[in-house]
Amino acid sequence: MRIKVLGCSGGIGGDLRTTSMLVDEDILIDAGTGVGDLSIEQLAKIDHIFVTHAHLDHVTSIPFMVDTVCWMRDKPVTIHSTAATLQVLKDHLFNWKIWPDFSQIPDSDKPFMVYSELTVGNTVDLGGRKFTAVPANHVVPAVGYLVDSGKSSFLFSGDTTVNDELWAVANATANLKYLVIETAFSNKEKSIAIASKHLCPSMLASELSKLKRSAEIFVTHLKPGEVQLTMSEIEKEAAKWKPRMLENGYEFQL
Numbered sequence: 001m002r003i004k005v006l007g008c009s010g011g012i013g014g015d016l017r018t019t020s021m022l023v024d025e026d027i028l029i030d031a032g033t034g035v036g037d038l039s040i041e042q043l044a045k046i047d048h049i050f051v052t053h054a055h056l057d058h059v060t061s062i063p064f065m066v067d068t069v070c071w072m073r074d075k076p077v078t079i080h081s082t083a084a085t086l087q088v089l090k091d092h093l094f095n096w097k098i099w100p101d102f103s104q105i106p107d108s109d110k111p112f113m114v115y116s117e118l119t120v121g122n123t124v125d126l127g128g129r130k131f132t133a134v135p136a137n138h139v140v141p142a143v144g145y146l147v148d149s150g151k152s153s154f155l156f157s158g159d160t161t162v163n164d165e166l167w168a169v170a171n172a173t174a175n176l177k178y179l180v181i182e183t184a185f186s187n188k189e190k191s192i193a194i195a196s197k198h199l200c201p202s203m204l205a206s207e208l209s210k211l212k213r214s215a216e217i218f219v220t221h222l223k224p225g226e227v228q229l230t231m232s233e234i235e236k237e238a239a240k241w242k243p244r245m246l247e248n249g250y251e252f253q254l
């Protein structure tokens, strides 16, 4: 199994893309602006999208992608998330006002897009590639994902602030290889990090101290304009875990 980073920034501009990861050729985890870098042929191969939460930086490419490739496909794209997140997408995105409801087009018997409800702790097995929603603690209903190839596991925090349940999952995952965790703000914006339910470097260090096993750690969702400051603070506060900044194009092998 291979997971390629398409976007891992908290914003756009220049080379920056918002959150999305391509799993093999057919699955996305989130669908931020990075999805737009795929070719039409690559977009048409995507059968499943696992959504962490409904914030625009994580879902903005779903409407364009489905609209672009629907005529090239003979089966629907499946949008996986919790009932609460799917309801937000139905009410506020695919609501015929912001974008057409592709779960009803061309008709509800054979639509271009279908929703599939997940519950936290529940595993979706796609040909031996296992996706489990794990709790996140954000300002809207949100999850992270544990991806298990059978050989090793990749844990993505999603957007979250302090989250003991994430560490319970990490510590219970014997084959954990990679952890991707957000740090959206620098320390001087700690109050904004708390209010918007994200992390800053001091909070990241305190969270990582709950990890009881070794893993390669990558930091994601840094705010544009604060990348160097935030990474230098992380290098000071969380040095013992050797976290690296996630970058577009990086590939994880599971």
Ligand SMILES: [Zn+2]
Residues within 6 Å of the ligand: 053, 055, 138, 159
């Ligand atoms: Zn968010």
Ligand SMILES: [Zn+2]
Residues within 6 Å of the ligand: 019, 055, 057, 058, 159, 221
């Ligand atoms: Zn976000």
